[in-house]
Amino acid sequence: MEPKIKEKAWNPELEKKILKDWDEEKIYEFTPTENNFTIDTPPPYPSGRPWHIGAAAHYSQIDMIARTARMSGENVYFPIGIDRNGLPVELYTEKKHNIRMRETERGEFLNLCRVALDDLEAEMLLIMKNLGISGEFANYYRTDSEEYRSLTQSTFIDLWKKGQIYLANRPNNYDWVSGTTIADAEIIYQDLPTKLVYMKFKIKDTEKEIIIASTRPELLCACKTIIVNPDDQRYAPFIGKKIIVPITNAEVELRTHHSAQQEFGSGAVMVCSYGDQNDVALFRELELEEVVAIGLDGKMTEAAGEYAGLKPKQARTKIIEDLETNGFVEKIEDIVHRTPVSERSKIPIEIIPMEEYYLKQKDSVEKIKKLGQEITFYPSMHKQILMNWLESINIDWPISRRRYYGTEIPIWYCKSCSEPNIPEPGKYYKPWSDKCPISNCTKCGATEFVGEERTFDTWMDSSVSPLFVSKFNKDSEFFKKVYPTTIRPQAKDIVRTWLYYTLLRCDQLTGNKPWSQAWIMGYGLDEKGLKMSKSKGNAIDPLPVIEKLGADTFRFWSASEINHGYDFRCNEQKIESTKKFLSKLWNVSRFLSSFPVINSGKPNPTDKWILSELNNLVKECKKGYDEYNFFVPAIAVREFTWNVFAAHYIEMVKARAYGIGFSDDERDAAIFTLHKTLSTILKLLAPITPFITDHLWKTLYSQSSIHIEQQVEPEDEQSENKLTEEISEFNSKVWNEKKTKGLSLKDSFSYPVPKSLEPFKKDLESMHNLI
């Protein structure tokens, strides 16, 4: 009989047609019912070409989650979104047009960002679609849409009213030349020459002195404590004593702290607001009261007494003179100091307290820990990342940013009394350009306002994604059915941010956790195991790879190469060689397509053996699918299909399937078993390689898609692993013998079948033409 399948290999071009069929059949459409499986899909950020190949693998696997759930009978809601807020697009736009954000008119700058995002987004959506992702592309969302931003603003207004938000001073990196705060990422370190001054501090009520070395003596006025290492015996007798600060004569306490190193300087450190990041940490940890010694103009403040108005460098020179005059200096060393400088202006940054909005989180830590415990993590080890993070939280969350491309903080300040006025929730507000929607100040009744210029930290937006997709505050019917959602799939590096902030915000707003499961994936590294980056030139562009090899090849590579939760290496050649397996699957199917489908039969021992192995395979795959670990089924199915089913079973029953030398019943049993096995393999692979399996399924078994089928359930029966090994060994022996004797494989040959393989004698004899 002519095979139904003519082509000799799987052609990835077919994927385009299959995508169209899926669209027309609408098999992935979602209508909410009482029980839904909702995926809180991570909205990817279009930060520039090329899209990270690891991300493409990540989204392929998220799609496998959706398909796995569908095949186990779930009603799957798989939203698609694009994250568009934040710094990366600002930097991208500045570079692309060679402009500076702050020197460009705000509306114009935002437009340029928007256009850049649109281009990058289009390519990203194309890749996602071509990967076969079965999400809701028709109404994908953007985090910078009016609808999304108004949700972010509404949640802010809600929390503001609940008293969860406050304004506070916080030390910031400040570049006083550019007049702006800068992000940690914009700081570079330079080795600059400076003076290390060893100063004498008196210990109160004693004749003793303690020597303290510092590069920032001008900050003496902001010194609030002295620390030494707890193991440092030299200072042990004086712990808790008061120390008199030179020049200011202030009294501060001597205490121990592990961050002081015995070997550096004298081993004693003065802690000032703020000489460096360690000072910031210590002020916070020890709850010291800060002194603002340097102002926004980059000059010493009134707190510096007679040094007020001087720049830090001038003040330093002068205070060193004064210290020397008064005998407070032991010695001065010229050293080279690793100094944090602004990447832009190249001047040393100052750490200056500035007013920012904070969202309370410290009070929620215990509650979030509890919620974290209730959530199932896949793999479980990554729950630890969240728990460690929760342990280390010691300040509230600063949510305001002095940036442009973000959701605006919806506040107008009264011009006469400065009272912050908050608008009603439900609309999208742009205080930097919009007229204040409130007519009279709630405090003094005045009518003139100034709009807030700052935006939110982008995690304020992303952290409400489960609320957005479940139509929180918008469609209560829908929300009731969909929230809490089912699963949050995401990468490992943003557990401390996205996962944590989502838990915090959703709990604050709904009193309920956002999902019951979290699925955490590792990073995609290059073939040497290094992080991919555009600057290193080791980034692989996924688009040409997918176009050339097809989505299924890429997806099968992703499943068979990535052990869930661990980092993985990307190698183009490896992806390419994965195609061979699809080719094998194709040709097995091509062979079977020359036989009619038979739905029942009386399996002989050979058939029973392969069906039993097939059942073992189903069991193994189920284990993997139950934990959304696609590595397990991918490896298991490949191994079975290639090395057991094709290599041994098909060869053993070929003659029988053709009916040469066997009865009709025996023939039909073989054909039945062949189809039963292949159709099971196709189903087991359907979530991983949706294109080829659907194509083969429709060609061989059904009018309708494999993606509306239920997954195969294992039967509870004993395995017969031992036989597989014996069969494979026997076949090897015969092949080798024939080879040594210079015989062709079809030549007849005299060789005994061992007793243990007696039940398979007839099939083995026909396979090897044994006499």
Next chain:
RNA sequence: GGGCUCAUAGUCCAGAUCGGUUAUGACGUCGCCCUUACACGGCGAAGAUCCGGGGUUCAAAUCCCCGUGGGCCCACCA
């Protein structure tokens, strides 16, 4: 510096919770072979001091301790 994690052939990976005969499979390499599904194939071969050191044990890739090296996250030196 703190945390998490990994370490098995040229490359990737199994062997994890339950120590036990010649350490799994794939890719790559080499040799032979057109065998009525497949040369994008078949058969076969070579290739591993299981990171190092110590310990527990009759027995360790597997369990324990100490190192070394990679990756990532966080913090960065008065």
